[in-house]
Amino acid sequence: MPVPSSGAISLNDFHVEAGGTSGTQCSINDSDIRGLISKSSATTMSFNEWYGASNIVQYSAPIVVGSATFVKATSKGFIQDPTIHLVYNAMGTLNGSTSAWSFGGLSIAQILTEDSGGAVTHVQIRGTLTATNWTSITYQTSAGSVTMPASAFSYSAPYITNTNAGSYTNGGSHIINGTVTITV
DSSP, X not given: OOOOSSSOOOHHHHHHHTTOOTTSOOOTTOHHHHHTTTOOTTOOOOGGGGTTOOSOOEEEEXXXXXXXXXXXXXXXXXXXXXXXXXXXXXXXXETTBSSOEEETTEEEEEEEEEESSSXXXXXXXXXXXXXXXXXXXXXEETTEEEEEEGGGSEEETTEEEESOGGGTTTTTOOBOSEEEEEEO
């Protein structure tokens, strides 16, 4: 939870937001605490710089969705370079490119929503996301914005998949052109 944006704040608030344990020893010059406001060591700092500081990092990129149908299943989204296991060609763009989107040491080479002749049932991502290096993904559908937690996905390298997407996608809507946001 971010440091309060107004009122009284304390060094302990900064320490907890940076991942420390409440009430344990810390200093304002600890690298994790300085990192909340992107300050370097021994730099002059003021407590008011920490109002609203957060260790939550989000990466966002525009997506232009491609579409492909195989048998009765329709997939929509972005595929940078299909693997031997896919029957689709490369489609869509992510972050203005047909190449994998790289951000914060991670990457996404594919994000698809897939139906089986009706409502969206699957969300599949290929890249370097693991169960521990991200917390959620947000994207737009025709029914509104969808946020899915990392814990809702199963992991089988190189893919992560959610096979219960209808419960997150307002009844089963495909990803549409808009923005993809990864929270780490």
